[in-house]
Amino acid sequence: MIRSNPYFEELGSIHVEIQALFDGSADEGALRRIMARFAPQFTLVTPSGAVMDYAGLHDTFARLIGARPGSQITIKDMxxxxxxxxxxVVKYREYQRDSAGNANVRRSTAVMDLDSTGNVSWRHLQETFCTE
Structure with missing residues (x-):
């Protein structure tokens, strides 16, 4: 019997929601649902090396609502x-592209928390741009 992996499930499902947020197809509650998946003490080290906290992530996602028509996000190599x-701690590759021809690949490492009810939350994320 194959045991499901809650961390890989979270990786897949959150990126579906983020993709919809970016391309403008997300419903009104999407930003709230996405942010509920991050711990209040969440930190992100962006590909440029900048450090972002929970509030900064919220502001970034809010700014990107509908800003990337045709957005596609694919997660591989979890x-x-x-x-x-x-x-x-999980690592994966994230492929992003949009209808304007913008594309990038990131190698990411995430620290994820698991509570007593089986809910996963994001504690820390480090992203690095890379080639295939």
């Missing part, structure tokens, strides 16, 4: 780096 009772 790997569990470490797993422990209260969470895990």
């Amino acid at each position: 790997e569990l780096v470490a797993e422990y009772p209260s969470g895990a």
Whole structure:
């Protein structure tokens, strides 16, 4: 029997919601639902090396609502780096493109928390631009 991996499921499902937010097809509650998936103490190290907190992430997502028509996000090469009772560290590659021809690939490492009810939240994310 194959055990489901809540971290990989979270990676897939949140990127579907972010894609809809970027391309403008998300419903009115999408930003609230997306932000509920991040811990209040969340931090992001962007590909440029800047550090963003929860509020900065919220502002960035709010600014990008509908800003990338035809947005497509694909997640590949998911790997569990470490797993422990209260969470895990995962890495993956993220491919983004839009209808204007903008495209990028990122290697990302995420620290995710797991609560007693099985809910996953994002604690930290480090993104690095890369080629295929």
